Amino acid sequence: MAQEDSNVIDQPEVIRHKMVTVEIAGKKYDVPEGITIIKALWYSGQEVVRGAGCLGGFCGACAAYYRTKDDPKVRTCLACQMAVQDGMSITMMPPFPARKATYDIQALKDPKQDLFNLYPEAPLCRNCNACTEACPQKIDVREGVWKAVFGDFKSVSEMFMDCVMCGMCTPVCIADIAPNLVALYVSRAQGAHFTEKPVGLDTRIKEIQDGRFNDEWTKLLKMNEKELADHCATVK
């Protein structure tokens, strides 16, 4: 390859920002195409206090509804992950007053039965599937609720591993279930009660308590800077 060709830093900019028109909470704004909804909110000068957290698609703070041009279907998304397009209508989801049960996870005697005391509404699912359709993480939420009720805690914990707790499955539920909170309880119970205790971890903790590494520590912490650097260099 020729030298000048490989010096790609001198390439001219390839595209210029195209502007698109979006509707934010019912009002039209022109914003650069391809930025995220959150950035569009900033760009149009809205104050974003609630509605933004990690900005990385994991905290669930930025739950939003949107509709694309001429499509009647209102969809859900995480506003920090969704790029705006021309004609999009957007509104942020307000916090929803779902009830969270409180429990002492370690003290539970029969977690599968306790589910019905903590979330008595869980078995009343009417199978409407609205929760699944609302989930921006594409979790089969309805299936998860049924699996929880039937005591298949392991499957629930796997299915909801990428639940960001955005809560979008909750306002749509006609049986007043908060599926994400049910799944969180179930996953924690699975971890605390139905998963094997790792023997190796207990051994390591005991080794530390019994001072198995004390001689090594003493030797290491007595070294001067040079000795320590040399010692570190031997560890590959």
Next chain:
Amino acid sequence: MDIHALQQIVHQTRDARRKQTLPKLSPADRDQLIHKYHPDFRASAFRPIRFGPNVGDKTAIELATLLEGDSSIVDGFDLTPHYTTDVLVVGGGGAGCAAALHAHGAGAKVMLATKLRLGDSNSVMAQGGMQISVAPEDSPVTHFVDTLKGGHMQNDHQLLKVMVEEGPSIAKWLLSLGVLFDRDGDGNLHVKKGGGSSKPRLLTCSDYTGLEIMRVLKDEVLNQKIQLLEFCAAVELTSDEKGNCTGAIFKDLDNQRHVVVAAKSVILATGGIGRLHIQGFPTSNHYGATGDGLCLSYRLGAKLMHVDTFQYHPSGAVYPEQLIGALVTEGIRSEGGHLVNAKGERFVNELDTRDVVSASIIRECEEGRGIRTMSGRIGVWLDTPLLDAASGPCNRSCCLRL
């Protein structure tokens, strides 16, 4: 050459690159590379702090300016507390939640105040895993040595020893709360190999380690009914005549009112500073990562450590535009992802320490072997053939953490 032609080079060179093994740098080569290309050594981006406990110490201009800032609290401010507590925890990430739960467990009256919602933090994004020496062939001492090497021997020995020794008990505590760490067939904790470590030591919860840990910690803080102040940013610490910290003043972001909290002890867990966008770098950090704890404690007279070093994460997206700064986990590189320049060459052992990998990516970009994306930013490719995903250019570095 346009980006699609450059992309062809990546495809053509893939098989040859796969057979290559690149050595990790010797300490001497590493120092040379870092001094020349790592952002921490860009003199023009640093200046001495003008006053306070770190007077004369050089730090990034953005941080220096913030540390020297005026208080937003005016003379005559009414310091009558709205709340009184034993322990005040400032920050609702992993550190803050863990501190609050431990203090509460030990019988203290605890209040946890945080700038955004509980759990909206960097911790919820730390999906790559958590280093704890649980494997039989590993030990806290080896963990200590590896970390010292990664930290260029600058780490505080005592603090580091506590962290590597308490790690296993913290893993046990998290398990007891229901955190679902990945397991081996025999039920033991599964450990993965991470960058810069001599033994496999990464505990993971599939690809969602931070999310899983934070979901559980948040839920536990709520279950324990720990008193919460959400959407309240600490803007100043209060002190007595002797200079001891006696609490904090918050600004409620919903109604702009001040809230005064008096406490016997205050724990600052306000996290990193990526959102200062030091040297104009993009960041993967959360919305509130603006180094508040550093300023709060500096104004109360605390001397800050390591103000001249920042962590630059090697792999963050530069394209497409809406993913700018989004982190591409180390895992992609440990599973065989290649860093590739415009000529289709690998230029660093992808699993070398982050400073080495970051510095060499910057070297490629500065010496004209970077790729200009459609939106005009420069990066290198992160080629992920083994993962069978389309290759995307990757930023020189994006994530800043302290």
